[in-house]
Amino acid sequence: MTAQLNPRGDVAVLVPAAGAGVRLGPGAPKALRLLGGEPLLVHAVRRIAAAPSVHTIVVAAPAAEVDAVRRLLAPVAPVVVVPGGAERQASVAAAPGRRATGGPDIVLVHDAARALTPPELIESVAGAVRAGHHAVIPVLPVVDTIKEVGAGEVVLGTVDRSALRAVQTPQGFRRSVLTAAHAAAGDSLTDDAGLVEKQGVPVFCVPGSEYALKVTRPFDLALAEHLLAVGH
Numbered sequence: 001m002t003a004q005l006n007p008r009g010d011v012a013v014l015v016p017a018a019g020a021g022v023r024l025g026p027g028a029p030k031a032l033r034l035l036g037g038e039p040l041l042v043h044a045v046r047r048i049a050a051a052p053s054v055h056t057i058v059v060a061a062p063a064a065e066v067d068a069v070r071r072l073l074a075p076v077a078p079v080v081v082v083p084g085g086a087e088r089q090a091s092v093a094a095a096p097g098r099r100a101t102g103g104p105d106i107v108l109v110h111d112a113a114r115a116l117t118p119p120e121l122i123e124s125v126a127g128a129v130r131a132g133h134h135a136v137i138p139v140l141p142v143v144d145t146i147k148e149v150g151a152g153e154v155v156l157g158t159v160d161r162s163a164l165r166a167v168q169t170p171q172g173f174r175r176s177v178l179t180a181a182h183a184a185a186g187d188s189l190t191d192d193a194g195l196v197e198k199q200g201v202p203v204f205c206v207p208g209s210e211y212a213l214k215v216t217r218p219f220d221l222a223l224a225e226h227l228l229a230v231g232h
């Protein structure tokens with residue numbers, strides 16, 4: 001069940017794409033919602049496949065859509081499609097277990113919902129893992145003032161935002177680090193680096209990209225439509 005892109009690539013990308021997209025409103029599972037006439041997942045996989053380091057792509061699809069996703073992606077790139085789980089963490093865990101050992105030693109986890117992520121960001125995260133960091137995340141500075149709010153919507157205090165970062169995907173790992181973190185994971189987190197942090201492994205930040213925005217709410221889809229229309 002091998003599906004190779006660049007045989008000299010040293011990176012496997014796991015793509016959690018099994019979510020419902022509740023915050024986007026009623027409709028198909030989010031990865032299959034259309035952006036510029038094509039599903040979000042097609043945009044995401046096309047950009048992943050354009051990154052020269054990528055050797056293998058594994059997509060965790062909604063369980064009822066595995067065959068449909070295989071057909072959808074066949075003309076886009078060689079991809080392994082597996083059924084995802086009920087939570088994002090389970091979808092990520094479903095993917096590496098299906099892969100033969102001896103695969104690439106660098107593993108990136110990348111949300112299908114970040115459909116317009118530039119291939120350059122994938123290369124940048126992979127490059128930082130290759131350079132020796134065991135866990136790497138792309139981040140952006142936080143632009144809004146952040147307040148901590150308590151009961152009754154009353155402000156408790158203003159958080160110093162200079163030390164805060166908004167975290168994106170792809171998140172990159174040495175395979176053994178990600179596997180160990182998932183094996184030890186108890187509670188569910190929205191972020192794989194969070195599992196790795198709990199293992200005491202240092203997580204290194206690289207600059208993220210505005211174009212790697214996660215399509216979460218209808219506004220994000222409208223923004224992504226605009227970005228696609230102007231060439232991203």
Ligand code: CTP
Nearest residue numbers: 016017018019020021022023086087091112113
């Ligand atoms: N995801 C997944 N399996 C799940 C839940 C989420 O593979 N059980 C994936 C989504 O498909 C998405 C990524 O994880 O690519 C980030 O999740 P999110 O943006 O929260 O997507 P959804 O869970 O689909 O959206 P919502 O939370 O609004 O339902």
Ligand code: MG
Nearest residue numbers: 019020021088
């Ligand atoms: Mg979700």
